[in-house]
Amino acid sequence: MRVSSVICRALVGIMVISVLVSFQVFAQTAGPSNPNANKTTAYNLLHNNQTNLSNIPPLIVKTDLPSYNQGDAVVITGHVRHLENQTAIALKIVSPLKNLVGIAQLLPASDGSFTTTFKVTGPLWKDAGNYTIITNYGRYTQANATFYYSGGNGQIIFSNVINDVYHLQAGGVTYDIPYIIKNGASVKSMDVYADKFMLEITIDAPSDGSLTLTLPRQLMDAKVPANLTQDQIMAGIKINPNELEDSNYIVTVSQKLIQFTETKNPSVRILSIPFHQGDTKIDIIGTMIVPEFGPIAALVLAIAIISIIAVSAKTGLRFMPKY
Numbered sequence: 170m171r172v173s174s175v176i177c178r179a180l181v182g183i184m185v186i187s188v189l190v191s192f193q194v195f196a197q198t199a200g201p202s203n204p205n206a207n208k209t210t211a212y213n214l215l216h217n218n219q220t221n222l223s224n225i226p227p228l229i230v231k232t233d234l235p236s237y238n239q240g241d242a243v244v245i246t247g248h249v250r251h252l253e254n255q256t257a258i259a260l261k262i263v264s265p266l267k268n269l270v271g272i273a274q275l276l277p278a279s280d281g282s283f284t285t286t287f288k289v290t291g292p293l294w295k296d297a298g299n300y301t302i303i304t305n306y307g308r309y310t311q312a313n314a315t316f317y318y319s320g321g322n323g324q325i326i327f328s329n330v331i332n333d334v335y336h337l338q339a340g341g342v343t344y345d346i347p348y349i350i351k352n353g354a355s356v357k358s359m360d361v362y363a364d365k366f367m368l369e370i371t372i373d374a375p376s377d378g379s380l381t382l383t384l385p386r387q388l389m390d391a392k393v394p395a396n397l398t399q400d401q402i403m404a405g406i407k408i409n410p411n412e413l414e415d416s417n418y419i420v421t422v423s424q425k426l427i428q429f430t431e432t433k434n435p436s437v438r439i440l441s442i443p444f445h446q447g448d449t450k451i452d453i454i455g456t457m458i459v460p461e462f463g464p465i466a467a468l469v470l471a472i473a474i475i476s477i478i479a480v481s482a483k484t485g486l487r488f489m490p491k492y
Contacts (some may be wrong), residue, residue: 225250228312230260230304231430233349233379233441239294239321242286242330244349244381244441245314248434249281249306258283259305265298277306280436284381286330286349292323329353337361337388340459344388352378354444361389363460370451374444380451381441390438391416391455410457411435419454423447 225248233244245260255276262271270293277283297320304312328351335346339361350356350372357371368389372380392413397406420429422444430441442451 225434226312227251228304228306228310229432230302230312230314231432231441232302232314232316233381233430234316234443236317236319237289238319239324240288240290240326240328242288242328242351243316244284244286244351244379245302246284246381246430246432246439246441247282247304247312248432248439249277249283249310250434252277252279252281253307256307260285261303262287263301263303264293264296265300266296268293268296270294270300281434282383282432282437282439284347284349284383284439286332288327289318290321290324290326294318294321295323296320331355335359335382339388342459344385344459346382346384346388348380348382350378350380352376354378354380356380361458361460363458366455366458368453368455368458370453371449372444372451374446374448376446377444379441379443381439383437383439384453385437386435387459389453389455389458391418392457394456416456419452421450421452421454423450424452 227250228247230245230247233246237243247258249258257274257276260271260273260275261269264270271287273285273287275283275285297318299315300318302314302316304314330349330351331354332349333347333356335348335356337344337346337359346359348356353376354372354374357373359371360369361367362369366389368384370380370382390410392410393416395408395413397408415433418429418431418438418440420427420440420442422442427443429443432439440453444451
């Protein structure tokens with residue numbers, strides 16, 4: 170009985186520690202020293218080019234790619250900093266000859282973000298050159314974005330675009346991740362790797378295209394490490410991750426580092442990631458991510474182990490044969 174009691178207490182201690190560790194996935198500590206200070210490394214890419222949310226403009230608009238061909242879909246993303254009640258966003262697309270070739274109205278989400286698509290096809294889309302997206306919100310707020318179109322013959326050609334939501338299970342919670350994937354490609358799975366602070370997306374890409382997805386900051390984020398002194402670390406100073414400056418995600422496609430487009434607000438970060446025909450894996454690496462298994466799962470496991478030990482102590486059940 171005494172041995173069983175000692176084992177039980179030890180296992181309880183281990184389970185409690187595991188629960189605490191699972192909560193600490195979001196904790197921020199002092200950033201590690203950089204052993205490659207004079208080299209271009211993943212450390213530099215992740216911890217440089219920070220953005221403070223207070224510096225976000227009143228209205229942002231971006232496209233998923235810098236250039237398009239006839240039949241492509243232009244994915245437009247953006248963010249309104251200050252929402253006005255039931256005020257819609259007005260979008261106009263103007264050709265190099267100053268002709269109006271596209272128009273749309275949409276309401277931003279409750280967090281200020283918005284996403285929409287335009288098909289670059291038909292008789293209005295013949296001229297090659299730089300096209301301008303003019304975005305208006307309210308009477309005084311405007312933002313523009315430009316993209317290059319290679320020109321067309323006026324025929325109507327449509328490429329396959331999937332606009333869907335992936336329900337990702339992580340840390341005992343379901344996260345809804347809206348996404349748009351183009352040109353016949355599809356999303357097969359999304360998986361969290363907490364030990365790498367990474368979200369891995371498996372895709373099927375029969376042709377070149379792009380994936381635009383909305384990542385909740387509660388799921389994962391990339392932040393500049395807190396610059397704590399040794400005394401502050403020893404004193405156990407707690408850092409609120411929401412108060413830290415944003416850092417860049419590292420994004421790889423088939424293990425190759427790529428450039429991507431991003432818009433963001435305090436709730437979400439919207440990434441537009443290009444890929445090529447035959448690519449299968451997209452990895453997004455940050456500095457914080459939810460654990461694969463939440464604290465509730467650890468508690469359930471602890472209770473199960475304790476119950477087994479209790480039953481074995483009462484019934485004389487042995488885990489190891491007696492010699």
